[in-house]
Amino acid sequence: xxxxxxxGQHGRVCIITGATGYLGRALAHGFAxxxxxxxxxxxxxxxxxxxxxxxxxxxxxLHTLALDLTESNAGEHLINAALLKAGHIDxxxxxxxxxxxxxxxxxxxxxxxxxxxLNLWGTFRVLRAxxxxxxxxxxxxxxxxxxxxxxxxxxxxxxxxxxxxALESLVRTTALETAARGVRINxxxxxxxxxxxxxxxxxxxxxxxxxxxxxxxxGEAREVVPVVLFLASPMSSYVxxxxxxxxxxxxx
Amino acid sequence: MSNQDTFAEVSTLVRQTLALPDDEPIxxxxxxxxxxxxxxxxxxxxxxxxxxxxxxxxxxxxIYKLARGDMQDSEFAEDSVxxxxxxxxxxxxxxxxxxxxxxxxxxxxxxxxxxxxxAIVRLVEHKxxxx
Numbered sequence: 001x002x003x004x005x006x007x008g009q010h011g012r013v014c015i016i017t018g019a020t021g022y023l024g025r026a027l028a029h030g031f032a033x034x035x036x037x038x039x040x041x042x043x044x045x046x047x048x049x050x051x052x053x054x055x056x057x058x059x060x061x062l063h064t065l066a067l068d069l070t071e072s073n074a075g076e077h078l079i080n081a082a083l084l085k086a087g088h089i090d091x092x093x094x095x096x097x098x099x100x101x102x103x104x105x106x107x108x109x110x111x112x113x114x115x116x117x118l119n120l121w122g123t124f125r126v127l128r129a130x131x132x133x134x135x136x137x138x139x140x141x142x143x144x145x146x147x148x149x150x151x152x153x154x155x156x157x158x159x160x161x162x163x164x165x166a167l168e169s170l171v172r173t174t175a176l177e178t179a180a181r182g183v184r185i186n187x188x189x190x191x192x193x194x195x196x197x198x199x200x201x202x203x204x205x206x207x208x209x210x211x212x213x214x215x216x217x218x219g220e221a222r223e224v225v226p227v228v229l230f231l232a233s234p235m236s237s238y239v240x241x242x243x244x245x246x247x248x249x250x251x252x
Numbered sequence: 253m254s255n256q257d258t259f260a261e262v263s264t265l266v267r268q269t270l271a272l273p274d275d276e277p278i279x280x281x282x283x284x285x286x287x288x289x290x291x292x293x294x295x296x297x298x299x300x301x302x303x304x305x306x307x308x309x310x311x312x313x314x315i316y317k318l319a320r321g322d323m324q325d326s327e328f329a330e331d332s333v334x335x336x337x338x339x340x341x342x343x344x345x346x347x348x349x350x351x352x353x354x355x356x357x358x359x360x361x362x363x364x365x366x367x368x369x370x371a372i373v374r375l376v377e378h379k380x381x382x383x
Binding site for chain 1: 293296300301304
């Protein structure tokens, strides 16, 4: 077994949105074990409480906030709550997301809006609210969870893939604007993971999906976590505006 | 709070924004973008600091609204460019900025570009008086 490196998270304050999903939970475990103080956000308070109870961290390092990020003031509320309790924010992991599969020709306004409302607008509003304290404190790391679908979409992913592509563009633009203020923003683009949103693909077309992945297997959330920890750590101090694919070679 | 106090505090915030030494002289007539080499991010940074320090809100478009005053939007600007009347209003508002820095066509999104330090002091005092 490889010893876990010191990710430089002790005493750092980290916000994770979409914390109770498949990847969000793994991120919460990873950052809790790395010593960060966590603010975990998701829609369901019970699920947040259950997650907090299983994390390897003292209770005083764990804070939960049930929020619907599609509400226009939710982003500001989340950031203000963290600032009020912790005084500063070091790391923001924008992981909340949803999908609605459907061919573009048949996609309804409602379906597209639902995906954009959370994936793009919800993420944007949290990001915007966090940039103010980060710019003022001259430091901060933001990691946006994208998807390989942004670069290499599949049939029926029009809403989801375009929302993630928009996020990746936002990552690059924000990086240009904030780099001189010590604020770094990067993205991770996981491929097919063995849980969460992708389970339907694995259930229905596993064999075909595996043919497209050079490693011939889906990824696991724990394989995404070290990349996010790296991007949040001082070890990546010269990295900004990038989106890292974690996909078994799918986009190679 | 006197005008001198506000100026001293705004000067400190300008120095913090640009990471200038504490003894770097700041003068009211200095233009943020032309004399102090502000970028649009510096402007945003300064306004964040001003809002936090004075506990006031300076929403996007504040200078536009102050310059426009009681004028109709359509009289003040056309296709996002100030009309002749709108341009006069802006120059009157930013009275300590040299008239030659204002181009013939002024885009509505660029109005903060023509502010001096003194204009920010007046903006703060205007907001504080309204609290």
